[in-house]
Amino acid sequence: MASDNMKMRAQLKGDVTEIKVLMSHPMETGRKKDDFDRLIPAHFVQLLTATLNGQTVLEAQWGTGISKNPYLTFRLKGAKVGDTVVVTWLDNLGKTATQDITVTQA
Numbered sequence: 283m284a285s286d287n288m289k290m291r292a293q294l295k296g297d298v299t300e301i302k303v304l305m306s307h308p309m310e311t312g313r314k315k316d317d318f319d320r321l322i323p324a325h326f327v328q329l330l331t332a333t334l335n336g337q338t339v340l341e342a343q344w345g346t347g348i349s350k351n352p353y354l355t356f357r358l359k360g361a362k363v364g365d366t367v368v369v370t371w372l373d374n375l376g377k378t379a380t381q382d383i384t385v386t387q388a
Contacts, residue, residue: 286306287305287306287307287371287379287381288303288304288305288306288369288371288379288381289303289304289381290302290303290304290367290369290381290383291383292361292367292383292384292385292386293385293386293387293388294361294362294363294385294386294387294388295388297359298357298358298359299357299358299359299361299365299367299385300355300356300357300388301332301355301356301357301358301367301369301383302353302354302355303353303354303355303369303381304351304352304353305327305351305352305353305354305371305379306351307325307326307327307350307351307352307371307373308325308350309325309326309327309346309348309349309350309351309352310322310323310324310325310326310346311324311326311346312324312325312346313346324346324374325373325374325375326344326345326346326348326373326374327344327348327352327371327372327373328343328344328345328372328373328374329341329342329343329344329371329372330342330344330354330369330370330371330372331369331370331371332356332367332368332369332370333367333368334358334360334361334365334366334367335365335366339358340356340358342354361385362385363385363386363387364384364385365384365385366382366383366384366385367382367383367384367385368380368381368382369381369382
């Protein structure tokens with residue numbers, strides 16, 4: 283399942299798989315003002331999950347302290363070339379995005 287909101291890479295290096303995720307999201311805190319001195323409503327990723335072949339390997343609860351267009355790197359053991367990694371995020375407005383990628387050899 284492709285998403286315009288994420289770009290991913292999953293590479294096996296020895297016995298460790300490195301996953302890199304670049305997400306497109308405004309990550310607004312709700313404290314910034316626009317040009318007309320009005321508060322910009324909060325809009326941020328609250329929950330991020332990653333699975334390897336359907337099994338959860340990462341779950342992160344985020345808040346307003348994460349920057350715009352977040353970049354996440356994590357490593358895991360036990361993945362093999364051809365395995366599938368799926369990353370999903372859910373934001374405070376109920377919007378979600380999902381991206382999957384196949385593990386490749388570095």
